[in-house]
Amino acid sequence: xxxxxxxIALGLGESLTLTNLTYCLLGVAMGQAIGTLPGIGTLxxxxxxxxxxxxxxxFPSLLMIAGIYYGTAYGGSIAxxxxxxxxxxxxxxxxxxxxxxxxxxxxxxxxxxxxxASFFGASVGIILxxxxxxxxxENALNFGPWEYFAVMxxxxxxxxxxxxxxxxxxxxxxxxxxxxxxxxxxxHSGAERFAFGYMSLYDGISLVPLVMGLFxxxxxxxxxxxIKESSLATKKISLSSMIPSRDELRRSWMPMTRGTLxxxxxxxxxxxxxxxxxxxxxATEKRLAxxxxxxxxxxxxxxxxxxxxxxxxxxxxxxxxxxxxxxxSVTMAIIIGVMLAKGVTPGPTLMxxxxxxxxxxxxxFWIGNVILVVLNIPLIGLWVNLLLVPYRxxxxxxxxxxxxxxxxxxxxxxxxxxxxxxxxLGCAMRWAGLPAAPxxxxxxxxxxxxxxxxxxxxxxxxxxxxxxxRPLSATxxxxxxxxxxxxxxxxxxxRSRRRLSEVAAGE
Amino acid sequence: MLSTRRKNILTGxxxxxxxxxxxxxxxxxxxxxxxxxxxxxxxxxxxxxILAILGLLLxxxxxxxxxxxxxxxxxxxxxxxxxILVFALVVDRAGLxxxxxxxxxxxxxADNQHSxxxxxxxxxxxxxxxxxxxxxxxxxxTLARWPL
Numbered sequence: 285x286x287x288x289x290x291x292i293a294l295g296l297g298e299s300l301t302l303t304n305l306t307y308c309l310l311g312v313a314m315g316q317a318i319g320t321l322p323g324i325g326t327l328x329x330x331x332x333x334x335x336x337x338x339x340x341x342x343f344p345s346l347l348m349i350a351g352i353y354y355g356t357a358y359g360g361s362i363a364x365x366x367x368x369x370x371x372x373x374x375x376x377x378x379x380x381x382x383x384x385x386x387x388x389x390x391x392x393x394x395x396x397x398x399x400x401a402s403f404f405g406a407s408v409g410i411i412l413x414x415x416x417x418x419x420x421x422e423n424a425l426n427f428g429p430w431e432y433f434a435v436m437x438x439x440x441x442x443x444x445x446x447x448x449x450x451x452x453x454x455x456x457x458x459x460x461x462x463x464x465x466x467x468x469x470x471x472h473s474g475a476e477r478f479a480f481g482y483m484s485l486y487d488g489i490s491l492v493p494l495v496m497g498l499f500x501x502x503x504x505x506x507x508x509x510x511i512k513e514s515s516l517a518t519k520k521i522s523l524s525s526m527i528p529s530r531d532e533l534r535r536s537w538m539p540m541t542r543g544t545l546x547x548x549x550x551x552x553x554x555x556x557x558x559x560x561x562x563x564x565x566x567a568t569e570k571r572l573a574x575x576x577x578x579x580x581x582x583x584x585x586x587x588x589x590x591x592x593x594x595x596x597x598x599x600x601x602x603x604x605x606x607x608x609x610x611x612x613s614v615t616m617a618i619i620i621g622v623m624l625a626k627g628v629t630p631g632p633t634l635m636x637x638x639x640x641x642x643x644x645x646x647x648x649f650w651i652g653n654v655i656l657v658v659l660n661i662p663l664i665g666l667w668v669n670l671l672l673v674p675y676r677x678x679x680x681x682x683x684x685x686x687x688x689x690x691x692x693x694x695x696x697x698x699x700x701x702x703x704x705x706x707x708x709l710g711c712a713m714r715w716a717g718l719p720a721a722p723x724x725x726x727x728x729x730x731x732x733x734x735x736x737x738x739x740x741x742x743x744x745x746x747x748x749x750x751x752x753x754r755p756l757s758a759t760x761x762x763x764x765x766x767x768x769x770x771x772x773x774x775x776x777x778x779r780s781r782r783r784l785s786e787v788a789a790g791e
Numbered sequence: 792m793l794s795t796r797r798k799n800i801l802t803g804x805x806x807x808x809x810x811x812x813x814x815x816x817x818x819x820x821x822x823x824x825x826x827x828x829x830x831x832x833x834x835x836x837x838x839x840x841i842l843a844i845l846g847l848l849l850x851x852x853x854x855x856x857x858x859x860x861x862x863x864x865x866x867x868x869x870x871x872x873x874x875i876l877v878f879a880l881v882v883d884r885a886g887l888x889x890x891x892x893x894x895x896x897x898x899x900x901a902d903n904q905h906s907x908x909x910x911x912x913x914x915x916x917x918x919x920x921x922x923x924x925x926x927x928x929x930x931x932x933t934l935a936r937w938p939l
Binding site: 449450452453455456459460462463466470472473475477478501504505506508509676677679680681683684686687688691697700701703704707708711715716717718734737738741742745746747775778779 | 816862882887890901921
């Protein structure tokens with residue numbers, strides 16, 4: 285176990301410097317604020333921050349992006365509990381019982397217990413990451429290009445099919461993303477691809493305009509009319525009102541633990557994440573409860589379990605990202621994109637090549653989570669006031685951040701025009717019901733996949749057999765095919781069930 | 792309002808066109824190489840083929856989707872995409888502050904919840920803040936330029 289203590293010491297040394305602490309604090313505070321505000325999601329927050337990371341070193345950039353990411357999970361429950369409006373999609377399920385608790389005058393307890401549950405879930409998630417990452421990385425060290433290609437294919441397919449009504453749309457968007465990834469100079473031959481003579485496209489499409497255009501702008505456009513001003517039921521949350529009763533504490537332990545386990549599992553799985561985890565946790569508690577009718581009427585179990593779950597999921601999502609370089613969600617893909625832009629490739633060698641980065645990041649998660657507990661218990665009043673800022677004042681300011689931020693990266697109006705292009709594409713995709721997240725995953729993983737495929741073919745002299753001969757590669761590809769078959773089956777079954785119900789309704 | 796079914800047929804058609812174009816363009820413009828050393832055309836060409844197949848599948852299968860019935864927000868879309876375009880056109884010629892003023896003014900038009908007074912206040916504050924932040928960060932960008 286000495287390696288663990290040594291790693292912890294190394295990580296603490298890296299993350300406890302004054303500058304790094306400041307960036308960690310900045311990140312989680314921004315995450316908390318943005319998580320609190322309904323209508324501004326994690327991705328909008330991360331994309332607003334991206335331009336600034338171009339002028340920072342890698343480690344502080346990662347601290348801030350990661351801080352925003354797990355900070356939003358804490359903030360998201362505040363609006364859910366006080367307004368019945370989820371600050372984040374993964375807090376939606378907390379609305380059910382959280383808002384009921386507010387109406388019963390127990391808002392303080394709900395806010396306190398979600399913070400405790402969040403901290404508990406996140407802590408377990410971090411411990412799992414510390415224990416499992418070295419194991420996975422060690423086993424992945426003998427990955428050849430075949431295994432990388434296969435595992436990336438599996439990651440892309442699972443991220444675009446699981447939890448989707450129409451898996452064809454998700455996969456199609458991955459492929460469109462792969463296409464956007466090929467634009468620019470080809471690394472192998474130096475040939476220009478799909479730049480059509482425009483010099484500004486030779487470097488490829490950059491991450492900032494892509495993410496801002498596809499996520500931030502359409503989210504603003506589609507929120508303007510849907511977010512209505514809401515009034516707060518309770519304006520003052522006193523510290524004494526936050527103390528839970530002995531009975532509430534006793535009821536919370538097991539749901540918190542179960543939620544954490546569910547969240548840890550779904551977080552590490554590519555394609556699922558905090559949202560799925562929180563719904564699964566809630567459903568589990570409702571099924572296990574002795575009296576399920578309490579749910580939806582202010583049951584504390586329905587608040588703590590999903591919150592523990594989504595925070596655990598947010599942390600374990602880093603395991604595949606850091607050890608294999610396979611992102612399970614768009615935020616993870618963005619983190620990989622930022623690392624690649626700074627010349628660091630995440631993967632099994634990361635822990636041996638840059639242990640200070642890996643362990644420093646993990647230790648910063650602990651620090652960030654402690655800061656978040658402080659922000660959420662003694663300083664809760666601050667965030668409650670933030671809920672009073674109307675959306676009509678917020679969205680023009682977000683838009684200024686988007687445009688000025690994109691401009692800031694290189695001081696070029698081409699980047700702003702690209703934001704405009706991807707924003708138009710993003711709106712069209714929303715109209716057509718096409719998901720944007722798989723596109724970004726494809727865009728980031730595409731160039732890596734092409735490199736691995738070409739390397740594999742060079743090594744095997746043009747032979748495709750190693751992809752199915754090598755046991756690990758074959759397993760990944762088999763899992764991919766099984767997943768495709770399963771989602772096709774599920775989609776067809778849903779169709780025939782609807783036919784049946786239509787026939788039944790017609791009679 | 793188009794039904795989900797029709798939207799999917801339309802989207803499928805667009806994907807087929809895009810896929811065909813990508814494959815055709817890659818095969819005619821970039822090197823193909825041999826299997827043991829594939830050229831820069833192969834990966835995009837393969838992507839194009841897969842994309843066209845998926846487009847076809849999307850158009851012909853009629854899968855059940857829980858479509859959210861959301862009215863397409865035409866006015867916000869036009870106002871916000873338009874103001875981004877204006878920002879991009881103005882920022883190099885006139886500087887950051889005038890571009891931000893036009894951007895916020897355009898964004899406010901996306902919605903009818905602002906009075907003249909609050910609109911002007913918001914525009915002025917945002918422009919002043921942006922100017923201040925960029926000046927404080929020591930960014931060497933033109934804040935405003937006159938005459939153009």
